[in-house]
Amino acid sequence: xxxxxxxxxxxxxxxxxxxxxxxxxxxxxxxxxxxxxxxxxxxxxxxxxxxxxxxxxxxxxxxxxxxxxxxxxxxxxxxxxxxxxxxxxxxxxxxxxxxxxxxxxxxxxxxxxxxxxxxxxxxxxxxxxxxxxxxxxxxxxxxxxxxxxxxxxxxxxxxxxxxxxxxxxxxxxxxxxxxxxxxxxxxxxxxxxxxxxxxxxxxxxxxxxxxxxxxxxxxxxxxxxxxxxxxxxxxxxxxxxxxxxxxxxxxxxx
Amino acid sequence: xxxxxxxxxxxxxxxxxxxxxxxxxxxxxxxxxxxxxxxxxxxxxxxxxxxxxxxxxxxxxxxxxxxxxxxxxxxxxxxxxxxxxxxxxxxxxxxxxxxx
Numbered sequence: 001x002x003x004x005x006x007x008x009x010x011x012x013x014x015x016x017x018x019x020x021x022x023x024x025x026x027x028x029x030x031x032x033x034x035x036x037x038x039x040x041x042x043x044x045x046x047x048x049x050x051x052x053x054x055x056x057x058x059x060x061x062x063x064x065x066x067x068x069x070x071x072x073x074x075x076x077x078x079x080x081x082x083x084x085x086x087x088x089x090x091x092x093x094x095x096x097x098x099x100x101x102x103x104x105x106x107x108x109x110x111x112x113x114x115x116x117x118x119x120x121x122x123x124x125x126x127x128x129x130x131x132x133x134x135x136x137x138x139x140x141x142x143x144x145x146x147x148x149x150x151x152x153x154x155x156x157x158x159x160x161x162x163x164x165x166x167x168x169x170x171x172x173x174x175x176x177x178x179x180x181x182x183x184x185x186x187x188x189x190x191x192x193x194x195x196x197x198x199x200x201x202x203x204x205x206x207x208x209x210x211x212x213x214x215x216x217x218x219x220x221x222x223x224x225x226x227x228x229x230x231x232x233x234x235x236x237x238x239x240x241x242x243x244x245x246x247x248x249x250x251x252x253x254x
Numbered sequence: 255x256x257x258x259x260x261x262x263x264x265x266x267x268x269x270x271x272x273x274x275x276x277x278x279x280x281x282x283x284x285x286x287x288x289x290x291x292x293x294x295x296x297x298x299x300x301x302x303x304x305x306x307x308x309x310x311x312x313x314x315x316x317x318x319x320x321x322x323x324x325x326x327x328x329x330x331x332x333x334x335x336x337x338x339x340x341x342x343x344x345x346x347x348x349x350x351x352x353x354x
Contacts, residue, residue, distance in 0.1 A: 027352065038348045095349075098342045163345050169291030173304050176291070180350045187349070236352055 005215060012222035013054060015229040020050020023236045041091035045084050046232075052080030060134050061212075067131050074125035074134045081145050082118035086111045089152040096159040106155070110148045117144035137212045138205035146202045150195060157191025160184050171250065178250030179243055186235035193228025197221045258336050260302035261287070261294035264310075267329055272319045282313040289313075296344055303334035 024046030031040035056077030063070050089110045097103035121141035125134055136142075164184035170176035200220050201211035211217050234242055265280050272279070284294055286309035292301060307330045314322035 030351070034351060036348070036351060039352055042352065095345050159345075166291035167346065169289065170301075173290055173308055175301055175304055176346070177350065179353060180346055183349045183353060184345075238353070 012225040049084040078121040153194040160188035190231040196224035299336035
C-alpha cells in the first residue's frame with residue numbers, strides 16, 4: 001500500500017471515528033433529556049459503529065499479539081457490529097414505520113441474523129479460529145452481518161429520500177423547516193455512503209476477491225466513508241454557517 | 255377543543271355540502287394531501303387547513319364541484335379549530351429533535 005492510499009485510509013478512519021463519536025455523544029445526551037427512543041438508538045449506533053467496531057477492527061488487523069488483546073478486540077468488535085446493526089434497524093422501524101407489521105418483522109429478522117452471526121464470530125474469536133484468521137473479512141459471519149447491515153442502510157436511505165420528497169412538497173406551502181428537510185436528504189446520503197462502503201467489499205468478497213487488500217475496493221470504501229462522515233456531521237452537528245445558508249436559501253426561494 | 259381525525263372531518267363536512275360520491279370525494283382529498291406531501295394518517299389540523307386552502311380547490315374543481323374556493327375557505331376555518339392529534343411521533347418531529 002503506497003503513502004497516499006495509506007493517508008486516505010487514515011483520514012477516512014479518523015473522520016468516521018471522530019464524527020461518529022461526536023454525533024453519538026450528542027445524541028445520547030439528548031436521549032437522556034428527552035427520553036426519546038430514536039435518538040437513543042441512533043446515538044448508540046454512532047457510538048458502537050465508529051466508536052467500537054472501527055477501533056477493534058484496527059487492532060485485529062494491525063496486531064498479531066498479545067493474543068489475548070487481539071481476541072478481546074475481535075469479540076468486542078463482533079458485539080459492537082451486532083449492536084450497531086440492531087439499533088440502526090430499530091431506529092428506522094420506530095422513526096418511519098412504527099405501526100407497520102412488515103417493518104417490525106424486518107427489524108426482528110435482521111436482528112436475529114446479526115445476533116446469530118455475531119455469536120458465531122465471537123466463538124471464533126474466543127478460540128475456534130487462529131488469531132490471524134480473525135482478519136478474514138470474507139468469513140461468512142462478517143458477510144451475514146454485512147448483508148443485514150446493507151439491508152438496514154438501504155431501508156433507512158430509501159425511507160429518508162422518500163420523506164425528503166414529501167418535505168420538499170410541504171416546503172412549497174411553508175409547512176416544512178428547511179433545515180429539517182435537508183436533514184432527511186443528508187441522512188439518505190449517509191445511507192448511500194454506508195451502502196457503498198460496506199456493499200462494495202461484500203460484493204468483491206462474494207466474487208472471490210480479497211476485499212480487505214484490494215486497492216480499488218479500499219479506495220472506494222474510504223471515499224464513501226468520508227462522504228458519509230461529512231453527511232453525518234452536517235445532519236446532526238451542522239456548523240452554524242451551514243444552517244444559516246440553508247435558511248437563507250429557503251427564504252430566497254419563498 | 256375537539257380532537258378529531260382532520261381527514262375524516264374534511265370528508266364528512268364536504269360530503270354534507272357537495273354533490274360528489276363518497277369515494278370520489280375521499281380520493282380528491284387524498285390527492286390534495288399527496289400533492290402537499292402528507293398522508294391522511296397523521297396529518298395535523300393546522301396542516302390540513304393549509305392543504306384544504308391551497309390544494310383542495312383544484313382537486314374539487316377537476317371533479318366538477320362548483321365554487322370550490324368558497325367550500326374550502328369555510329372548511330379550512332373549521333378544521334383549524336380542531337385540537338391537535340395525539341399518536342405516533344412523525345418522522346419530521348423526530349428529525350427536528352435530532353438536530354438539537
